[in-house]
Amino acid sequence: MASTTHFTTSTTIHNPSLPLPSTAHHGTHHLLSADRAALLIDKAKSVNQLLQIHAAILRHGLEQHPILNFKLQRSFSSLGRLDYSRSLFDRTHNPNVFSWTAIIHGYALHGRHQEAVVLYFQMLSNGVEPNAFTFSSILKACPPELGKALHSQVLKFGLDSDVYVRTALLDVYARGGDVVSACQLFNTMREKSVVSITAMITCYAKHGDLGEARVLFDGMEKRDVVCWNVMIDGYTQHGRPNESLDLFRQMLSVKVRPNEVTMISVLSACAQLGALELGRWLHSYIKNNGIQVNVHIGTALVDMYCKCGSLDDARVVFDGMINKDVVAWNSMIMGYAMHGFSQSALVLFSKMCAMGFSPTDITFIGVLNACSRAGLVTEGWTLFHSMKEQYGIEPKIEHYGCMVDLLGRAGQLVEAFELVKTMAIEPDHVLWSSLLSACRLHGNVTLGENIAEFLVSSGLADSGTFVLLSNIYAAVGNWKGVAKVRTMMKDSGVQKEPGCSSIEVNNKVHEFLSGDLKHPKCKDIYAMLEEMNGWLKAHGYTPQTDTVLHNIGDSEKEHALGVHSEKLAIAFGLISTQPGTAIKIVKNLRVCTDCHTATKLISKITGRKIVVRDRNRFHHFVDGSCSCGDYW
Incomplete structure (x- = not known):
């Protein structure tokens, strides 16, 4: 030949x-x-x-x-x-089944699902019977609802026993969230491939059943990068970043090469933990292992550096990105807003618009948050109105929440309350809680009581609702009110979320609860805590005992304040790092006013920069001042 x-x-x-x-x-x-x-x-x-x-x-x-x-x-x-x-x-x-399948596969591959389905039914009308490859081609790419509809066709043509078709159907049900149907298919498969097991792991992991997902994962003889990614991302998406990073380390130890999807998941896990050192190591790993820093990796790096407290690193990555999309701009704007650099966020927003990018609803969450952090009421209203008038974006509940937060912080409680009452959307408990927080900040007991009672009666109250109402009562010395709130919490079965602070030292994240005694260096931590208390008192610090929500003596209140989780984390940071090193802490709740005051003084006394990321924002404490300007 x-x-x-x-x-x-x-x-x-x-x-x-x-x-x-x-x-x-x-x-x-x-x-x-x-x-x-x-x-x-x-x-x-x-x-x-x-x-x-x-x-x-x-x-x-x-x-x-x-x-x-x-x-x-x-x-x-x-x-x-x-x-x-x-x-x-x-x-x-007279195209045969192979030709029909090839063109159907092409349309499905390129996301043109409706046309693929139309071609499939044209094939049937021409008397051509589909084969297993026809179904596996169209099922892999089509939306779950269409896939489920095609299941009956699979059964009609007797192809449901084919391993590739069953795997494709399993993927359809997994993507559609139908765990029961996916399990039935999986359990009756005679032959389970890596692809089918990965599809089942995906089904469990996106719906929070990480235990079942991990059992399947651990039982696999061969694991490709896809199944590692699914498991790692499952932990990340469900707020279990430590397990995500542990699994990533295992992945590296067995010589499985991570790809773009892997890195985005583990960078997100670092962002959740505020693990800057580990995040920097991952950035180096990306550079040294030939993983392209495209717009997706770049945006994940920007987000990680912002959430880990390093805006400078985030901006370096952002400025170096080629072909930035609006998601990348949003990440940097949100970063500036989170850190309280409101003007920088607004300047970047203006630059983005000037370069021809159309802002999205996420963009406006960022700039409205920036206005809220700095009390920029006029600018906030202007941006809020421009959403619909200039950009055709209908405000969502998150945007109303930003405006309520902005008005509430600025003391315009009446205006904030009117906005809530006249909203086109039903307000949720987050928005009401924002208004309740403003009542606590400005001492409006009557409005606070009314909001709290509404939330309790409508079943929208959570632990934060009761804590805020307790704070309102405690601030005016109404201990009967505090006791009433505690009874309401007990009757509702709601428990206060415990304060937890974490600090990363030598690539390891250490977590502390209030009054924690479990750390191996507990004795040294409390010795430093005593030393810190001595420094603070020498500089005129007086514990703000009015923030303690218990009707106990002043000495007991002082002790309760002194062992808050962020103070334990700071003490550990002082004994575990070199003098002059910045201390970065992540807290799950809002920083209390006493800890805020104490941390300002500690930053001045020790000459250390202390960065605290709480539930709402970042605080940069330097030489006795905070980046929030005591407005948070």
């Missing part, structure tokens, strides 16, 4: 309506076999190569060969030229 490895004839098809290459013989003395043509199609790396091969196929009279047509259609489609693929299909006389 003569072989031809290069073809000099090149014919370009500009669109499906133009004629395909001529079948005229060009006098070649070499005959091209179907087997040789099929091999060349499989090896083709570009559209131009495929066009040359196609021209040769036409010259040798093989244009109606079903396998070659199938391969050409599939190859053109996989190289992004669905138009060429469709042109071939439309010119095929």
Whole structure:
């Protein structure tokens, strides 16, 4: 058999309506076999190569060969030229199941699901019966609802026992959140492939059943990068970042090479923990292992650095990103807002708009938060009104929440309350809690009581609701009110979320609860705490005992304040790091006013920068001052 490895004839098809290459013989003395043509199609790396091969196929009279047509259609489609693929299909006389499947696969592959389904039913109407590859092609890419509808067709044609079809169906139900149906399919599969097990792990992990997902994962003999990613991302998405990072370390130890998806998940886990040192190591790993810093990785790095307290690093990554999209701009704007650098956030917003990017609803959450952090009421209203008037974006509950927070912090409680009452959307408990927080801040007991009673009666109250109301009562010395709130909490079965602070030292995250005695260096931590208390008193610090929500003596209140989780974390940071090193802490709740005052003084006494990320924002304590300007 003569072989031809290069073809000099090149014919370009500009669109499906133009004629395909001529079948005229060009006098070649070499005959091209179907087997040789099929091999060349499989090896083709570009559209131009495929066009040359196609021209040769036409010259040798093989244009109606079903396998070659199938391969050409599939190859053109996989190289992004669905138009060429469709042109071939439309010119095929009496296409068989392979040709139909190739074009259906092409449309499904490129997300044109409705057209793929239309073609499928056209195939049926032409009397062509689908095969297993037809179903596995269309099911892999189509939306869950369409996939479920096609399950009946699978059963009709007796293809439900095919391992590839069942795996594709399992993936459909997993993506659609139908855990029961996915389990039934999985449990009745005679042969379970890596793909099917990964699909089942995905089903469990996106719906929070990480225990079942991990059992399947641990039981796999061979694990590819996809199943590692699913498990790692499951832990990240469900707020279990430590387990996500532990699994990532295991992945590296067994020499599985992480990819872009892996890195985005573990960077998100670092962001949740505020683990800056580990985040920097991951950034170095990305650079040193040839993982491209595209817009997705770059945005994840910006988000990680912002949430880990290093705006400078975030901005360096942001400025170095090529082809930034609006998501990347949003991450940097949100970072500035989170850290209280409101003007920087607004300047960046203006620059983004000037460069032709259209802001999204997320963008406005960022800039409205920035206004709230700095009390920029006029600017906030202007931006809020521009959403619909200028950009056609209907405000969501989050945007109303930002405005209520902005007005409430600024002391405009009446305006905030009016906005809540006149909203086009039903206010949620987060928005009401924001208004309740403003009542605590400005001592409006009457409005606070009314809001709290409404939340309790409507079943929207959570632990934060009761704590805020307790704070309001305690601030005016109403201990009967505090006791009443405690009774309400007990009757409602709601427990106060314990304060927890974490600090990263030498790539390890250490967590502390209030009054914690479990740390191995507990004795040294409390010795430093005593030393800190001595420094504070020498500088005129007086514990703010009015913030303690217990009707106990002043000495007991002072002790309760002195062992707050962030103070324990600071003490550990002081004994575990070199003098002058910045201390970075993450807290799950809002920093109390006493800890805020104490941390300002500690930053001045020790000459240390202390960065605290609480539930709402970042506080940068430097030389006795805080970046929030005591407005938080």
